[in-house]
Amino acid sequence: MEAVFLSFILMLSIFLGFELISKVPATLHTPLMSGANAISGITVLGALIAAGQDHAAAATWLGAVAVMFATINVVGGYMVTDRMLGMFKKKDKGGAA
Amino acid sequence: MTLSPVFINFTYIISAILFIYGLKMLGHPDTARRGNLLSAIGMFIAVVVTLFAHEIVRFEYIVAGMLAGAIIGALAARMVAMTSMPEMVALFNGSGGAASLLVGWAVLYDELRPTVGVADGVLQTAVADASTFTLVTVMLSILIGGVTASGSVIAYAKLAEKMNSAAIVFSGQRIVNSLILLGIVVSAVMFTLDPAIGSMWFWMLLGLALLLGVMAVIPIGGADMPVVISLLNSYSGLAACAAGFAIGNNLLIVAGSTVGAAGMILTSIMCKAMNRSLANVLFSGFGAAKQASKVEGEAKPINVDDAYLILESASSVVFVPGYGMAVAQAQHVVRELGELLEKNGCEVNFAIHPVAGRMPGHMNVLLAEANVPYEQLVEMDDINPRLPNTDVAIVIGANDVVNPAAREDENSPIYGMPIINVDHARTVFVLKRSMGSGFSGVDNPLFFGENTRMLFGDAKQSISGLVAAFKG
Incomplete structure (x- = not known):
């Protein structure tokens, strides 16, 4: 039953993803991609659980490395997206261009 | 202090809402920056409540991993020049994929942990019984995560011109790729039949997944890179989604598959813009087939x-x-x-x-x-x-x-x-x-x-x- 339930969630989320992105202007494709990429760092939750449990030393080590990679993805992804979006300016600002 | 699973899951719903709103707001220039912030808040909340989950009893590994990751990520995001953004995004994709691979791998240790018990008066060890469903999802996260990780490294090398950015095509490439795919399926089946830590089939699967990522990206030339980057972006989401199935975490599934679908949309937009099918971009080097009509004429220079x-x-x-x-x-x-x-x-x-x-x-x-x-x-x-x-x-x-x-x-x-x-x-x-x-x-x-x-x-x-x- 668990598998069926999770598959339902999967299917609905895929439709949601399609709906959310299909009308984004090309101007924002890069930030959108890196922003979405940061979200895929959500795998950090799994990494935390693996790294924080008290048995199987090998699993904890794998978990710790996974935490590092996922954190790079999350922190780097959000920060770089913010940096890019900070550069998109409207015309009226500062009279430039 | 630990929080109840119900509470944690309710909090995950809030995170999911923030992700979805965040992505939606990323779709318009005026709201994009706030959208990104919302989604970051969602991530922060999810991480914090997870730290209070009852499975987590030790923090030293977590702190070390997070510190290292946060420093590397922040420095990279700060220093990268805008012209190098494609290779930066490729690397971030790759680290997401690698993380999902490792999460899957760690789950395996957990599932196949030997249990010690006494039966018939004799001390015996038995391997915990992992369900086929879990094994399959673990292998999927290793496969997709591995392809994302190694593929992203190659994409990075091509974009940063650490290697030749032209398409690398050799005769028999399709046969080699088919053999790799076949090898992956065989290893996966054999491993599921007899799951054990350190099984040869597991290492085969891991190695072939990484090899597949390399083979998938080398035949793609420089100008087709937009397709590859969006595809890898999609894969990193799907890898997180597979890891979510492996550990039974709803938020990983929701966020991962939403990102996966978003990446697919971008990929198809890129393909349409080149009037080529995804298969054509992925499997054939460019321009080998037809000979264009020769253009003749004189170019007129200007100063x-x-x-x-x-x-x-x-x-x-x-x-x-x-x-x-x-x-x-x-x-x-x-x-x-x-x-x-x-x-x-x-x-x-x-x-x-x-x-x-x-x-x-x-x-x-x-x-x-x-x-x-x-x-x-x-x-x-x-x-x-x-x-x-x-x-x-x-x-x-x-x-x-x-x-x-x-x-x-x-x-x-x-x-x-x-x-x-x-x-x-x-x-x-x-x-x-x-x-x-x-x-x-x-x-x-x-x-x-x-x-x-x-x-x-x-x-x-x-x-x-x-x-x-x-x-x-």
Whole structure:
């Protein structure tokens, strides 16, 4: 039953993803991609659980490395997206261009 | 202190809502920055409540991993130059994929942990019984995560020109790839039948997944990179989703598959913009099949002074940037020229082809960095009807995306690809180093057009020359 339930969630989320992105202007494709990429760092939750449990030393080590990679993805992804979006300016600002 | 699973799951719902709203707001320039912030808050909340889950009893590994990751991520995000954004995103994708791979692997240790018990008066060890469903999802996260990780590293190497960015194609490539796929399926089945830590089949699966990522990206040439980057982006989401199935976490599934679907949409937009199917981009090096009709004619060169005279009297100018503008780092002088033209009473726009550059939206980011307001960045379908009434179109480092052969020459390898119709403008300036053809190796009849003038030389120097002329 668990598998069926999770598959339902999967299917609905895929439709949601399609709906959310299909009308984004090309101007924002890069930030959108890196922003979405940061979200895929959500795998950090799994990494935390693996790294924080008290048995199987090998699993904890794998978990710790996974935490590092996922954190790079999350922190780097959000920060770089913010940096890019900070550069998109409207015309009226500062009279430039 | 630990929090109850119910509470944690409710909090995950809030995170999911923040992700979804965040992604939605990323779709409009005015709200994008706040959207990104919302989604970051969602992530923060999810991480914090997870730390209070009852499974987590030790923090030293977590703290070490998070510190290292946060420092590397923050430094990378701060230091990267905007021109290097494609390779940065490739690396972030790769680290997400690697993380999902490792999470899957760690779950395996957990599932196959030997349990010690006493049976029939004898001390025995038995392997915990892992369900087939869990095993399959673990293998999926290792497979997708591995392909994402190694594929991203290759994509990074190509984009950063640490390796040749041309397509690497060899005979028998498809056979090799099919064998790899077959090997993956066989290892996966064998491992499921007899799961054990350190099983040979597990190492086979891991190795082949990494190899597949490499093999998937090497046949893809530089100009097709926007497709690969969006595809890897999609994979990193799907890998997180698979890891979510493996550990039974709803939030990983929701966020991962939403990102996966979003990446797929971008991939298909990129493919449409090149009029090629995804299979064609992924499996064939470019331009081998057809021989385009030879283009003959004489290119008409122009110098900076004459170009200035034409621009000075123009009332509408459209810039068409391509990857060459990024290479020449010309975006800042281009913006300056645009401002001077505007002061001169001229209408200035930037026409951006969806696949210009090395990642989706690459040109937009570069021009935004140079302070070009986003209202001036016009998409292909909006600019094309306006081009016949445009005085001058200035092509900077773009080639295939303005090649009229895509419209007219049925034998051209790029026939059918939507292009920016600069040849419809009254005058076209093409800034180019020499008469070489573009990435696809296709001749460009635009260069020989009646209304085309070639401004040879380094794009940045040519534009600087024009700027100097305007300043008098």
